[in-house]
Each structure stands twice: as C-alpha cells, then as structure tokens.
Amino acid sequence: MRTITHGDVTVAARVVRGRPAVAQRRMVLGFLDRAHAADLFRKRFGRAHPFWGNGSLMGAVLSDVRAMPEPFLSDTSYLEALALAIDTVLDWRRRG
Numbered sequence: 001m002r003t004i005t006h007g008d009v010t011v012a013a014r015v016v017r018g019r020p021a022v023a024q025r026r027m028v029l030g031f032l033d034r035a036h037a038a039d040l041f042r043k044r045f046g047r048a049h050p051f052w053g054n055g056s057l058m059g060a061v062l063s064d065v066r067a068m069p070e071p072f073l074s075d076t077s078y079l080e081a082l083a084l085a086i087d088t089v090l091d092w093r094r095r096g
Contacts, residue, residue, distance in 0.1 A: 001036040001055055008057035009085050014067045017081035024081060028088040035060035057089075 012031055016024040039055025042048055053059020061067065071078040 001032065001039045001057065004057055004089060008061075009089065010070055010082065011058050011061050011067045013078065013081040013085040014070060015061055015065050016085065017068075017071075017077055021084065024084050025088050028085050029092060031057060031060045031064070032089065032092045034063070 012028050016027045019027070034052040035055060035057045038049035038052035038060060041052075042055045048054040048059070051063055053063050073079060
C-alpha cells in the first residue's frame with residue numbers, strides 16, 4: 001500500500017463515523033486490505049485498479065462510498081472515529 005497520509009486517515013474516519021465500533025473497525029480493515037491489493041495491481045499493471053483506486057487508503061475508501069465534509073475536532077463522534085481509524089491502521093501495520 002502507498003504511504004498513509006493524514007488525508008487517508010481522516011477520510012476513513014469520516015466514512016465510518018456514526019456506525020457501531022465493530023462495524024467501523026471492520027470497514028477500516030477492509031479499506032486497508034483493498035488499498036494494499038490495489039497497490040499490488042498498480043505495481044504489476046502500471047495503472048490504477050478499476051474499482052479500488054491507485055493503492056492509497058483514500059482511493060480505496062472513496063471507491064466504496066462518498067465521504068462527508070470533515071467535521072470540527074470538537075465533534076466527539078468524529079474524534080472517536082479518527083482514533084479508531086488510527087488504531088486500526090497501527091494494528092494492520094503490526095500484523096504485517
């Protein structure tokens with residue numbers, strides 16, 4: 001997968017925000033797996049994956065759903081979703 005940026009994490013958090021925590025984690029893991037597969041596709045065929053994008057987390061997230069505008073950091077549900085997205089990325093990277 002391509003390098004994960006701030007924008008990647010925030011778009012994932014915006015998409016999963018408001019869903020149950022178990023569903024949020026599962027969704028972020030799915031986005032990460034699709035981004036990784038899309039990056040392998042991009043490296044092999046020299047073009048973006050037709051459904052999952054260019055190998056970035058943002059590409060995988062936005063290929064699935066449309067993100068809402070970024071809320072303010074005073075929004076507790078957004079902060080919780082952002083924390084969950086970051087924790088899920090860290091866990092995904094640790095598992096290899």
